Each structure stands twice: as structure tokens, then as C-alpha cells.
Amino acid sequence: xxxxxxxxxxxxxxxxxxxxxxxxxxxxxxxxxxxxxxxxxxxxxxxxxxxxxxxxxxxxxxxxxxxxxxxxxxxxxxxxxxxxxxxxxxxxxxxxxxxxxxxxxxxxxxxxxxxxxxxxxxxxxxxxxxxxxxxxxxxxxxxxxxxxxxxxxxxxxxxxxxxxxxxxxxxxxxxxxxxxxxxxxxxxxxxxxxxxxxxxxxxxxxxxxxxxxxxxxxxxxxxxxxxxxxxxxxxxxxxxxxxxxxxxxxxxxxxxxxxxxxxxxxxxxxxxxxxxxxxxxxxxxxxxxxxxxxxxxxxxxxxxxxxxxxxxxxxxxxxxxxxxxxxxxxxxxxxxxxxxxxx
Amino acid sequence: xxxxxxxxxxxxxxxxxxxxxxxxxxxxxxxxxxxxxxxxxxxxxxxxxxxxxxxxxxxxxxxxxxxxxxxxxxxxxxxxxxxxxxxxxxxxxxxxxxxxxxxxxxxxxxxxxxxxxxxxxxxxxxxxxxxxxxxxxxxxxxxxxxxxxxxxxxxxxxxxxxxxxxxxxxxxxxxxxxxxxxxxxxxxxxxxxxxxxxxxxxxxxxxxxxxxxxxxxxxxxxxxxxxxxxxxxxxxxxxxxxxxxxxxxxxxxxxxxxxxxxxxxxxxxxxxxxxxxxxxxxxxxxxxxxxxxxxxxxxxxxxxxxxxxxxxxxxxxxxxxxxxxxxxxxxxxxxxxxxxxxxxxxxxxxxxxxxxxxxxxxxxxxxxxxxxxxxxxxxxxxxxx
Ligand SMILES: Cc1ncc(C[n+]2csc(CCOP(=O)(O)OP(=O)(O)O)c2C)c(N)n1
Numbered sequence: 001x002x003x004x005x006x007x008x009x010x011x012x013x014x015x016x017x018x019x020x021x022x023x024x025x026x027x028x029x030x031x032x033x034x035x036x037x038x039x040x041x042x043x044x045x046x047x048x049x050x051x052x053x054x055x056x057x058x059x060x061x062x063x064x065x066x067x068x069x070x071x072x073x074x075x076x077x078x079x080x081x082x083x084x085x086x087x088x089x090x091x092x093x094x095x096x097x098x099x100x101x102x103x104x105x106x107x108x109x110x111x112x113x114x115x116x117x118x119x120x121x122x123x124x125x126x127x128x129x130x131x132x133x134x135x136x137x138x139x140x141x142x143x144x145x146x147x148x149x150x151x152x153x154x155x156x157x158x159x160x161x162x163x164x165x166x167x168x169x170x171x172x173x174x175x176x177x178x179x180x181x182x183x184x185x186x187x188x189x190x191x192x193x194x195x196x197x198x199x200x201x202x203x204x205x206x207x208x209x210x211x212x213x214x215x216x217x218x219x220x221x222x223x224x225x226x227x228x229x230x231x232x233x234x235x236x237x238x239x240x241x242x243x244x245x246x247x248x249x250x251x252x253x254x255x256x257x258x259x260x261x262x263x264x265x266x267x268x269x270x271x272x273x274x275x276x277x278x279x280x281x282x283x284x285x286x287x288x289x290x291x292x293x294x295x296x297x298x299x300x301x302x303x304x305x306x307x308x309x310x311x312x313x314x315x316x317x318x319x320x321x322x323x324x325x326x327x328x329x330x331x332x333x334x335x336x337x338x339x340x341x342x343x
Numbered sequence: 344x345x346x347x348x349x350x351x352x353x354x355x356x357x358x359x360x361x362x363x364x365x366x367x368x369x370x371x372x373x374x375x376x377x378x379x380x381x382x383x384x385x386x387x388x389x390x391x392x393x394x395x396x397x398x399x400x401x402x403x404x405x406x407x408x409x410x411x412x413x414x415x416x417x418x419x420x421x422x423x424x425x426x427x428x429x430x431x432x433x434x435x436x437x438x439x440x441x442x443x444x445x446x447x448x449x450x451x452x453x454x455x456x457x458x459x460x461x462x463x464x465x466x467x468x469x470x471x472x473x474x475x476x477x478x479x480x481x482x483x484x485x486x487x488x489x490x491x492x493x494x495x496x497x498x499x500x501x502x503x504x505x506x507x508x509x510x511x512x513x514x515x516x517x518x519x520x521x522x523x524x525x526x527x528x529x530x531x532x533x534x535x536x537x538x539x540x541x542x543x544x545x546x547x548x549x550x551x552x553x554x555x556x557x558x559x560x561x562x563x564x565x566x567x568x569x570x571x572x573x574x575x576x577x578x579x580x581x582x583x584x585x586x587x588x589x590x591x592x593x594x595x596x597x598x599x600x601x602x603x604x605x606x607x608x609x610x611x612x613x614x615x616x617x618x619x620x621x622x623x624x625x626x627x628x629x630x631x632x633x634x635x636x637x638x639x640x641x642x643x644x645x646x647x648x649x650x651x652x653x654x655x656x657x658x659x660x661x662x663x664x665x666x667x668x669x670x671x672x673x674x675x676x677x678x679x680x681x682x683x684x685x686x687x688x689x690x691x692x693x694x695x696x697x698x699x700x701x702x703x704x705x706x707x708x709x710x711x712x713x714x715x716x717x718x719x720x721x722x723x724x725x726x727x728x
Contacts, residue, residue: 071536076501076533076535079533080502080536083502083504085502086487087510087514088506111499118476118488120480121694122482123488
């Protein structure tokens with residue numbers, strides 16, 4: 001769907017249109033095939049293949065013991081995954097929707113995030129928690145939350161979110177292979193986004209924690225991730241008409257945070273806008289803006305701005321378009337970057 | 344309104360809905376109304392004398408461990424200690440009933456079970472001393488970290504037991520929880536998962552009467568905590584938690600059942616916490632002396648000692664020997680706990696992730712600089728003297 005992904009995918013011979021959902025499913029399948037300790041568990045992940053069909057076919061191929069329909073209890077699922085990891089398995093947990101991961105918060109905060117630390121390194125927990133997140137699919141309440149700030153605020157967790165088909169595959173593979181717990185946030189409105197992509201020759205994504213410049217530019221940097229990447233790419237194209245040449249950085253990983261790539265970009269452009277759909281107050285954008293200010297203060301031509309969702313509980317679906325940061329809001333923010341200083 | 348009261352009830356016989364069928368007969372799952380006992384009953388005749396003597400020696404040692412650890416709080420050597428005095432029969436039985444390959448999932452009160460399982464007494468206390476969260480490698484001893492958030496260790500036990508079974512290992516997990524902990528969601532989720540998965544887990548509830556200050560009557564309306572098992576489809580067992588051979592026997596049966604694929608069991612051990620919740624708590628605010636005194640007459644060490652001396656299995660010399668061994672353990676513990684733990688501030692950053700993030704590397708460098716500055720300051724202060 002994104003230009004970057006399409007271009008990258010086209011490089012490989014057997015590339016054909018694939019959705020992010022398919023790439024995620026393929027990543028699970030390949031991980032399970034390679035490593036018998038990888039187990040998938042969650043609600044409806046077996047026969048149904050998950051409500052978003054990400055786990056489609058896994059139970060059939062690997063059996064119920066490897067892809068398990070659990071009782072309906074998020075704390076129990078994640079708590080059991082902790083015990084499984086303690087015994088040498090690599091559980092991949094599917095949380096059905098963002099807001100339904102909340103019952104499992106205690107297990108996540110108190111145990112998943114801390115077990116390595118609590119045991120002085122003796123007991124790392126290689127657990128991947130997949131959470132479909134964000135809005136834009138017309139879901140009724142509790143189906144569209146962006147919870148990344150909670151996860152980011154919890155030391156011990158990696159927080160990863162792909163925005164392209166290629167990254168969905170590569171980052172999920174890397175997350176499952178990680179010896180640390182990873183909260184893998186899946187932008188659910190990009191599940192059906194497509195790219196020409198070949199599972200036989202997937203692009204390397206490198207270790208978790210590297211941001212990538214999706215579009216180079218000189219005037220200002222848009223810093224974003226997950227569901228807001230396509231919005232920013234579109235905004236950058238539209239900005240050309242205004243005479244602005246925008247750079248777009250896709251973070252891909254919120255923890256660890258790639259200070260290097262972000263700071264290097266902002267030093268080049270001197271202006272930055274952070275774009276995400278989760279609420280702005282106490283949200284990731286504040287942290288990112290602070291980091292940029294600390295590192296790039298003398299390079300900045302303007303304050304770092306944030307374009308975020310409103311500070312409201314996620315709205316009903318018929319109003320969500322007013323809440324989600326769109327191209328216009330991003331361009332408005334860019335327009336506020338005190339251009340007169342430049343001219 | 345019952346069915347019989349409905350109009351036309353005499354001729355109308357409702358059939359169950361098509362999908363309805365009982366999955367399990369609940370009768371064998373229900374606990375006996377009286378806690379199971381061995382001491383003072385015919386069952387004692389079947390008990391192995393060697394086991395009885397071992398239980399006795401361990402109980403005496405366990406009691407001494409509890410008093411020593413409590414004393415260490417008064418000397419400021421331990422930040423806090425939740426004593427299991429009065430509950431030693433449960434602690435010891437839980438430790439002795441497991442094979443080496445099995446796993447113990449203790450709560451914060453179960454230091455003694457971990458020590459009785461063979462954990463170094465000092466390693467077991469580092470959490471409570473405040474220098475380390477877990478002073479041992481859980482995998483080495485097959486003891487999960489002492490768990491503070493109530494009941495959250497129970498799903499871990501289920502997951503581990505399930506994983507072991509998937510791998511073909513005949514490993515059993517024994518998970519310990521208090522009466523208050525049975526009200527937590529994680530308790531219910533763990534029991535349900537264990538029953539559905541037929542996981543080889545034994546849940547041991549030590550009903551010691553109180554959750555800090557809250558008595559059992561305000562915790563649950565169930566006839567007993569063991570009754571909770573039946574709704575999940577696993578057997579519930581009630582046992583006198585101060586009767587060491589009884590707890591050992593009930594746990595053994597449950598462990599054996601789990602090991603042969605029979606699934607989980609919930610065991611409620613009826614016992615009493617003789618001390619306050621921790622050294623920081625004032626138990627006189629919520630319970631009366633007469634209640635404590637009544638339980639003192641049902642002391643686990645005394646109960647077993649009386650039975651064994653009465654049966655001629657133990658004499659004064661044997662009791663003295665057990666006490667001496669306990670004293671030696673206490674003296675060694677005292678000595679070792681009197682040494683200040685060595686702390687390395689830079690370790691703060693070592694075990695957050697497999698590899699430090701650049702953010703943590705920056706913070707570690709900042710602390711390193713602070714420490715160096717501190718040291719320089721001390722050096723120059725010394726030189727100036
Ligand atoms: C989730 C959670 N809530 C509250 C507490 C604080 N707390 C510590 S012990 C305790 C009482 C526990 O009682 P019980 O389960 O009966 O165990 P006991 O202390 O009697 O062994 C409470 C409320 C906690 N540790 N964890």
C-alpha cells in the first residue's frame with residue numbers, strides 16, 4: 001500500500017500482491033515451522049483462524065497443541081504463557097482487540113516485563129504479545145484503542161509496530177526470535193493494505209529498534225509509526241504543492257527508541273511534527289518531542305509539534321474520522337512551523 | 344417459581360434443551376465436609392514412621408526458621424518478614440511432596456517451603472532483605488520467584504505444567520496461595536485453564552483465617568474454599584492444615600493423580616496464622632487473644648510431637664536432636680545475615696533487556712559518572728584528613 005513497501009516488494013522476482021494480514025500469518029507459520037518451541041495461543045486462533053484470520057491454517061498445519069484455542073480469559077492466557085516460557089517455550093499470544101488486553105495488564109506489567117530483571121537475568125521470557133490496535137475500521141467502542149503509551153511506559157517490554165507489509169513479516173519474525181518480551185502492535189486498519197511482496201525473499205528488517213526514513217525531504221520531518229504512516233506519506237505528497245519537501249520517519253519500534261535516526265533527520269530539516277492517533281496528552285508524542293528537543297535544540301527552527309488523536313475515549317465509529325489525524329491536520333501542523341523564519 | 348408451580352405442570356414434563364448434558368458427575372469432585380486428618384485417627388497406622396520423623400524434624404527446623412527470620416526484622420537485617428508460624432505443616436509438606444523435577448510456585452509467605460525444598464536460606468531471604476528481587480536461579484531449584492501480586496503465580500504454574508506435558512515430561516507444578524488470594528481473578532482463570540487443559544497442577548490454598556485483617560467470612564460466601572473446585576470440574580479436598588502427615592498425604596495423592604494425567608486438584612488446608620500478617624502489622628486490631636489461644640492448642644509441631652512420643656517413635660532425645668539441628672541452622676542464618684550484602688549499583692541496568700537499549704546505556708553512563716564523582720569526593724576527603 002505504501003509506496004516504499006511497493007517499491008521494495010517489486011525488487012523480488014516472485015512478488016505478488018499480499019496483505020499485511022497475510023504477511024503476519026506467514027511470519028507465524030515460518031517461525032513455527034523453524035522452531036518447534038513457538039506456540040500460538042489465544043481466543044479463536046484455532047479453528048476460526050483469529051477474528052482477523054491472522055492465524056488461519058496454523059492449527060490445521062501444526063495441531064491444537066501448537067496453535068491453541070484457550071478459555072476466554074486474557075490474564076489466564078498471558079499468565080499461562082509466562083509459565084510456558086519458563087519451561088522453554090516461545091509463546092505468541094494473540095489479544096483479540098486492543099481494549100481486551102487490559103485484563104492481562106497485571107501479568108504484563110508485573111511478570112512479563114519484569115521476570116528477567118526479578119531473576120537477575122536467570123529467567124528471560126521470550127513472549128510475543130500481538131495486539132491489533134487503533135481505529136479507522138468502524139469498530140464499536142472498545143475495539144479501536146491505541147494503548148501504546150501504557151506499554152511504552154513499562155520498562156522490560158519492547159514495543160514494536162509495523163506499517164508496511166514487509167515490516168509486518170520481518171518485525172514479527174524478529175519479535176518471536178527475541179529473547180525479550182515484545183508487545184507487537186498490529187495497526188488493524190492496515191491489515192488489508194497490500195504490497196507486492198514475496199514471502200520467499202523477504203527483506204531484512206534488522207534488529208528491533210531501528211527506525212527507517214520512508215521519504216527523504218529537506219523542509220521538515222514527520223515522525224510517525226503504524227497506522228499513521230500512510231497518512232504522513234500522503235501528506236508529504238500533498239505538501240509538494242505548497243513547496244514543502246517533507247521527510248517521513250517510520251519509527252517501527254517505540255521501545256527501544258531510535259534516537260539516532262530521528263535526531264539525524266531533524267538536524268537535517270530543523271523542523272519536526274510527531275503524528276500518531278493515540279491521545280496526545282501523556283501520549284508517545286510528548287516523549288518523542290522531548291527527546292528531539294534535548295538532542296536537536298540548536299538545530300530547531302520551530303517548536304516540535306504533535307498531531308494526535310483528541311484526549312477523549314475512542315469515539316463512536318460514525319465520528320471517528322473527526323478524531324483520527326488526517327492529511328489536513330498534518331498539513332496544518334506543517335504550516336504552523338513558522339516558515340517565515342526560513343524565507 | 345419452580346417448574347411444578349407453572350400452570351399445567353401436572354401434565355407438562357419439560358425436556359432438557361437439546362445441547363444439555365452433564366459433563367461430569369459433581370459428587371466425586373466435592374470435598375468432604377470435615378477436613379481430613381491423620382493424627383489421632385486410624386490412618387496413622389498406615390503412615391511411614393520414617394516420613395513422620397522427617398516431617399517432625401523439618402517442622403522443628405521450620406518453626407525455628409520463622410522465629411529467626413522474625414528476629415532479623417527486629418535487628419533491621421530484614422525489611423519485612425511474613426511469618427508462617429502455625430502454618431509450617433503446609434509449608435513442609437508442600438516442599439517434601441515434590442520430586443526434584445517438579446516445580447514449586449510459592450507466594451510471598453512461602454519462604455519456608457522454598458527453604459525446605461533445599462533453597463539456601465539466605466538466597467531465599469534476599470527479596471525480603473531488599474537487595475535482590477530473587478536471590479536464586481528459579482530453574483536451578485525449580486522454584487518460581489516468591490510472588491507478591493496475589494494469585495498471579497497460579498496461571499504461571501498452569502502454563503509451566505502444560506508446557507512440560509506437551510514436551511512429554513512428567514513434571515508436576517504445585518502452586519501455593521492464601522485464602523484472600525482465592526478471590527482474585529487470576530485464581531479463577533488459573534483453575535479454569537488447568538481443568539480445561541487437564542494440566543498437572545496442584546493448587547494448595549492455605550486458609551489461615553485472614554487476608555491481612557479481613558476474615559474469611561468477608562472474603563467468600565462459599566461453604567469452603569475447596570468447594571470452588573467443583574465448578575471448574577476438578578476435585579476439591581479439605582485437609583487439616585496443622586496435621587503434617589494429613590497434608591502430606593492429601594498432597595501426595597493429588598501430585599500422583601496429576602502425574603498420571605488425571606488433571607488438577609484444589610486443596611484447602613485449614614490452618615491459622617499465629618503471628619501478625621507481617622512484622623509491620625498489628626493483629627490485635629482485628630482478632631482476639633482467645634481465638635489465637637485456641638489455635639495454640641492445635642499447634643502443628645505439638646500435634647505431631649505428641650502423636651510420635653505417644654506411639655514411642657520419638658523420645659526426649661529425638662526431640663532434643665531436632666532442636667539442636669534447628670539451632671545450628673538458625674545460628675548459621677544469623678551469622679550470614681549479619682554480613683552486609685554486596686550491592687553493585689550498575690547492576691540496575693544489566694537485566695532489563697537482553698541487550699541494553701541506547702536509552703539505558705546513556706542512563707548507565709550517567710550513574711557511572713555520579714558514582715565516580717562520589718568516589719573521587721571520598722578519596723579527596725580521605726587525603727585531606
Ligand atoms: C494483587 C494484590 N493486591 C493486594 C496486595 C496486598 N496484599 C498483600 S498480602 C494481602 C493479603 C493476602 O491474604 P491471603 O491471600 O489470605 O494470604 P496470607 O497473607 O494470609 O498468607 C494483601 C491484600 C497484593 N500483594 N497483591
